[in-house]
Amino acid sequence: MARITLDHVAHSYLRGAGASADYALKPIDHVWRQGRAYALLGPSGCGKTTLLNIISGLVIPSEGRLLFDDRDVTRLRTEQRNIAQVFQFPVIYDTMTVAENLAFPLRNRGVDRAAVKARVAEIAELLDLTKVLDRPARGLTADAKQKISLGRGLVRPDVAAVLFDEPLTVIDPALKWELRSKLKAVHRALDVLMIYVTHDQIEALTFADEVVVMKDGRVLQIASPAELFERPEHTFVGYFIGSPGMNFVEAEVDGARARVAGQTLTLAGRYARPPAGSSVRLGFRPDHATLGAAGDLSVSVEKIEDLGRRRLARVRLGQQRIFATVPDEVSFDGDAARLTINPERLYVYVDDERRPAEAA
């Protein structure tokens, strides 16, 4: 049980790193709270695994301090840190039974038999392993073996944190459904800090109380799944979260008006004129932009896709291509249409960062 503090932690795999680009992980300050579930989400090379390895002790950061509660563990070895880890591939003993595998991390630390038995039964129940407890691990499917690995990671009640490194990689797609929901339930049942690395938004958003979105070694936003979807602080977050991602269109913004592709749009708030030479874009989700006969902006429709649950249109706004939702009742003749954007869900991004409206 612990709180983990990153105190200006940064890492470069190069000696004598200077430029920002040399850093696989740029400086980060953050407190991971006891009992919470976090996901580190980003494309490959974003630094999420480096960050996880710093917490586990596989990597010693080139800068900053790592605290477990108030204890500085920056230079401690993994086994001195009191953490549990689950990796991409199953790590289990084939010759032992499922129960023995689950019990191993406890027996190893001299926990008494009755306590071991009770805890193994509890974890097996959470992961639906009760029926196979007495079977040898050998011969089980890859999915079942990975479930045992998860169980081994979760079995010690006294760890500072459980770290997961893309734990569903080997799971059959049809079963990912089940395990994703299971992990969430497990986290709610066990009062332990969990940190989960993935490049998959569904895993991250489903599992975590808070998601850390990373790119190029930098933390772009740490927020709840709803917050990341509703109010991305960075254009990459808007793009990376949601399917399809956020639309961005170049615009000129002045006060409560924006000029987009030669047309004028009224904004919900007032914005200071951005500095000359900066990139100014409006961001809005396809979910918050609807196509119809009336609306704020004139667009031309390139294609309407029936995605089953909804219809999505690819439209052109001047030279820029965006996606918009087509309500059930709307039909089109020809390609001219009007676009309505929910002003409360329309944001201004200056050089990729969200610019808040001025106080009224």
Add this chain to the structure above:
Amino acid sequence: MSFRLDHVSFVSGDETFIRDVSLELEPGSMNVLLGPTLSGKTTLMRLMAGLDRPTSGRMIANGRDVTGVPVRRRSVAMVYQQFINYPSLTVYENIASPLRVAGVRGQELDSRVLGAARVLGLEPLLKRLPAQLSGGQQQRTAIARAIVKRADLVLLDEPLANLDYKLREELREELPRILKASGAILVYATTEPPEALQLGGATATLWQGRAIQFGPTSSVYHRPHHIDSARVFSDPPLNEITIRKRGEAVELGEFRRAPAVGLLAGLPDGDYTIGFRGNAANLGRPFAQSIDLEGRISVAEISGSESFVHVETALGVFVCVEPGVSARLPGQAVDLRVDATHILIFDRSGALVAARDER
């Protein structure tokens, strides 16, 4: 060209992999083979390519029986799930390789390679080696190599399965346009219903080696002829309730009775299964024609733009799709409302009895 499978079966050892499949593929069409792992997608593609010979049935290309004709004498190209490129050849030479084998040279070769590279957005990368490319770029190279041959039949076996979801999303959007320009008959295997919908064209739902239904993608989705077709074409999984219709009421499962509203109203008395997808239900106000069930949230899965909320009820667990990011917590009591005009009704044999009109 046109391509037809005529009562094709494939048996190996004791196992039947393909059972009596007949499909007629139109010239220049996009055809999706949609089915879970082991439903027969890859086997069917190998038969179409001529890599395997059917145990019974015929393959007809342009009216000509090509059943026994081996792959090298057919006009066919394949793209696999794993990105297969020659590691020691540049992107240019990778794309050029099938043309060199076919004896195409000089200006003709160059213009065809550049044409395919342009369509797939590979022009800036032509001098690179595969190892210097991202997964998406590697797979685009493999696709360019498949279309540069101008084969009559292009088979794509889960080509996007190994890519990150963002790349998958972007290529899914680009691919239909790119592939359409090739003029070939396209056959595209996938396990994912959203992918089939985005590709459009025609879809065959596959289950246990059988083609359950083949038709325009959107109508197969909205009017699945059989419950197996609906199951294959639902993600999250199809919600199902067995019912008994008696006069003005229906018995849901063994315990509950409800008025026969919506599509249930016109139904003759008897036993049926109702299927409904997650978007035909909500957790808010009842629909005008509503089937209501009390339940408890077990988990909310969040895909980014939608949330899949699992609700435990006396009749089982159902999944309801809510827009955006759901903040619902496990254990919360809810009323699950099902739109009775938006359900699929199947008889006991699994055949579709009623569905809402297509929009």
